[in-house]
Amino acid sequence: MSAGTGGTGRHVVGRHVVVVGAGPAGLAAADAALAAGARVTLVDSAEQPGGQYHRMLPDAYEAANPDVLQHGYNAFEQRSMRVIGHRRSTWLADTSVWAIERDDPSRAPLVHVLTGGLPRERRTLRPDALVLAPGAHDRVLPFPGWELPGVFTAGAAQALAKGERVAVGDRVVVAGTGPFLLPVAVSLLEAGSRVVEVLEAARAASATRGWLRKPWELAAQAGKTGELASYTAALARERVPYLPGRAVIEARGDGRVEEVVSARVRGDWSVVPGTERVTAADAVCVGHGFTPRLELAVASGCELRGSAPAEVFVEVDGEQRTSAPGVYAAGEVTGIAGAPAARAEGAVAGWFAAGGDPSARTLAPLRRARDQGRAFAERLAHAHPVGREWPGWLRGDTIVCRCEETDYAAVCAAAGDPVSSEARVARLGTRAGLGPCQGRMCGVTVAELRARLGAPDPDPAAPHRRPVAEPIRLAELAAPPAEREG
Amino acid sequence: MSPRLVPHATDPVRRMETPVTVTVDGEPVRGIAGQTVAGLLLASGRTAWRATGSGAPRGVFCGIGVCFDCLVTVNGERDVRACRRRVHEGDAVSTQARDERGER
Ligand SMILES: Cc1cc2nc3c(=O)[nH]c(=O)nc-3n(C[C@H](O)[C@H](O)[C@H](O)COP(=O)(O)OP(=O)(O)OC[C@H]3O[C@@H](n4cnc5c(N)ncnc54)[C@H](O)[C@@H]3O)c2cc1C
Ligand code: FES
Numbered sequence: 001m002s003a004g005t006g007g008t009g010r011h012v013v014g015r016h017v018v019v020v021g022a023g024p025a026g027l028a029a030a031d032a033a034l035a036a037g038a039r040v041t042l043v044d045s046a047e048q049p050g051g052q053y054h055r056m057l058p059d060a061y062e063a064a065n066p067d068v069l070q071h072g073y074n075a076f077e078q079r080s081m082r083v084i085g086h087r088r089s090t091w092l093a094d095t096s097v098w099a100i101e102r103d104d105p106s107r108a109p110l111v112h113v114l115t116g117g118l119p120r121e122r123r124t125l126r127p128d129a130l131v132l133a134p135g136a137h138d139r140v141l142p143f144p145g146w147e148l149p150g151v152f153t154a155g156a157a158q159a160l161a162k163g164e165r166v167a168v169g170d171r172v173v174v175a176g177t178g179p180f181l182l183p184v185a186v187s188l189l190e191a192g193s194r195v196v197e198v199l200e201a202a203r204a205a206s207a208t209r210g211w212l213r214k215p216w217e218l219a220a221q222a223g224k225t226g227e228l229a230s231y232t233a234a235l236a237r238e239r240v241p242y243l244p245g246r247a248v249i250e251a252r253g254d255g256r257v258e259e260v261v262s263a264r265v266r267g268d269w270s271v272v273p274g275t276e277r278v279t280a281a282d283a284v285c286v287g288h289g290f291t292p293r294l295e296l297a298v299a300s301g302c303e304l305r306g307s308a309p310a311e312v313f314v315e316v317d318g319e320q321r322t323s324a325p326g327v328y329a330a331g332e333v334t335g336i337a338g339a340p341a342a343r344a345e346g347a348v349a350g351w352f353a354a355g356g357d358p359s360a361r362t363l364a365p366l367r368r369a370r371d372q373g374r375a376f377a378e379r380l381a382h383a384h385p386v387g388r389e390w391p392g393w394l395r396g397d398t399i400v401c402r403c404e405e406t407d408y409a410a411v412c413a414a415a416g417d418p419v420s421s422e423a424r425v426a427r428l429g430t431r432a433g434l435g436p437c438q439g440r441m442c443g444v445t446v447a448e449l450r451a452r453l454g455a456p457d458p459d460p461a462a463p464h465r466r467p468v469a470e471p472i473r474l475a476e477l478a479a480p481p482a483e484r485e486g
Numbered sequence: 487m488s489p490r491l492v493p494h495a496t497d498p499v500r501r502m503e504t505p506v507t508v509t510v511d512g513e514p515v516r517g518i519a520g521q522t523v524a525g526l527l528l529a530s531g532r533t534a535w536r537a538t539g540s541g542a543p544r545g546v547f548c549g550i551g552v553c554f555d556c557l558v559t560v561n562g563e564r565d566v567r568a569c570r571r572r573v574h575e576g577d578a579v580s581t582q583a584r585d586e587r588g589e590r
Contacts, residue, residue: 059520061518063499153547160489160546165492166529168528192492435554
């Protein structure tokens with residue numbers, strides 16, 4: 001089957017656009033690509049579309065009111081039905097991209113996927129254009145005791161509450177930085193947990209400066225600010241203390257979290273001595289922003305932008321095109337800006353990936369929304385920067401790599417040792433980043449710590465290089481693939 | 487003091503509950519259809535079900551399949567991410583320790 005011809009060969013349909021990720025960005029990309037006449041294959045490892053923002057309840061729950069947990073549910077549901085029901089679209093649910101193969105440097109790469117339960121079916125997609133919209137996961141900075149059961153990422157608490165109605169604890173502390181802490185606290189309240197306090201490490205002054213600097217940009221994101229206002233109101237109603245300038249610096253307990261230690265932090269997140277306070281809690285939900293899921297972009301050969309390890313994203317142009325031929329990117333992989341921005345970027349990416357008319361009138365408002373989203377992301381980063389001095393709360397025996405249990409002392413020793421001052425050698429020596437998560441949890445943190453300790457890794461893509469993006473079993477590799485799609 | 491499922495009767499999403507029973511290290515545990523293995527384990531009051539190389543307990547951390555803290559064995563299949571696998575009636579779930587797996 002040659003590129004650009006449909007399955008039947010009778011009609012020549014548009015280009016074949018493969019979209020990875022069915023969150024706000026990917027779903028919008030699929031919708032726009034279909035509108036531009038393309039044939040679309042939409043892939044997501046989840047069973048339902050929606051991504052992190054529009055996380056759905058399982059079908060088996062047969063929920064009568066799924067919309068009570070979500071902002072913008074109706075618009076999302078309409079779009080997802082339009083995309084999935086479209087005659088030119090194929091929805092591959094429960095399907096993970098496990099590898100990207102650049103077989104021909106002049107065109108979009110091959111996309112290797114695995115579908116379903118055991119044994120998973122292996123398949124290869126051959127796109128004319130590839131849209132990468134795999135989103136992000138929570139970033140959590142290490143602190144003593146963060147490996148104890150009962151310490152969750154903020155996103156985990158959100159996913160469990162929204163996705164299957166599990167409340168992670170009775171007495172919960174929510175901590176970290178960024179506006180995402182608010183919906184997490186509200187979801188917990190809504191699921192019946194008692195939220196003891198919300199600790200925002202950014203000081204009120206920094207957050208206010210960031211948010212109020214150019215108010216017109218905020219007005220443009222009215223949907224988002226309205227949503228945030230509703231969360232603030234809910235927290236006020238339940239009298240949940242929201243404390244800026246305070247961070248969780250330790251979790252303690254025998255085999256699980258029983259209490260957390262928090263302290264006041266300065267603008268650079270250095271701990272103010274003598275301000276430590278102990279709070280009893282059976283769960284702590286922590287988020288220090290998000291880490292983009294860059295492994296597919298790195299495997300596709302996309303150039304990245306940014307040099308500080310936590311500020312590296314996929315570089316895209318005004319049409320969401322990456323530096324790799326035929327590869328577009330949208331959503332949190334290009335910058336952390338929230339669902340509305342992800343949606344706008346996705347639509348622009350899908351349209352151009354499909355070869356849509358660059359002078360189409362519908363593009364102008366999308367581009368505007370995209371640019372406003374980027375401005376919003378800028379402000380977010382300004383209002384909630386991760387302070388440089390956070391490693392001050394680490395101890396020598398604080399675990400940095402959760403998988404291999406590499407501690408801070410080992411990371412420091414490797415950075416100071418001339419032999420392992422090279423990042424790759426250090427990785428082998430300390431094993432940090434070599435466990436089952438392949439450095440997803442600690443990669444950026446270790447890169448940041450090593451840079452501070454005078455052993456920076458010159459390759460910004462290093463924490464994101466995972467040629468095998470999803471574990472694959474030998475038996476699955478050995479089984480013959482299902483037929484390659486054209 | 488533990489994680490739990492939002493009570494069915496008062497849940498504003500108005501959902502159905504179809505009971506499911508699995509075994510966890512041989513002991514029968516009840517849950518509902520649609521839950522992930524992690525959701526079921528948490529709702530049954532468990533917060534940890536894996537031991538790391540040093541023997542430290544682990545359960546859910548990221549909740550979305552990226553941290554690999556929540557690994558369990560399901561029906562003999564090792565290293566299944568509990569937060570991503572839905573439960574099925576009769577599933578045999580067993581907790582695992584890192585050292586059994588050998589070197590990667
Ligand atoms: C756990 C979590 C919960 C969140 N909850 C909220 C919330 O309630 N409110 C809010 O405002 N923001 C929330 N966010 C922030 C969220 O990232 C953005 O609001 C928004 O969802 C980003 O949209 P996106 O389309 O870029 O990515 P996402 O929505 O993350 O969608 C990306 C999709 O790509 C899929 N994917 C990734 N890699 C692969 C692969 N290799 N193969 C196949 N599929 C893949 C994922 O399964 C996912 O569905 C959450 C973030 C996280 C991590
Ligand atoms: S909790 Fe992180 S992979 Fe399951």
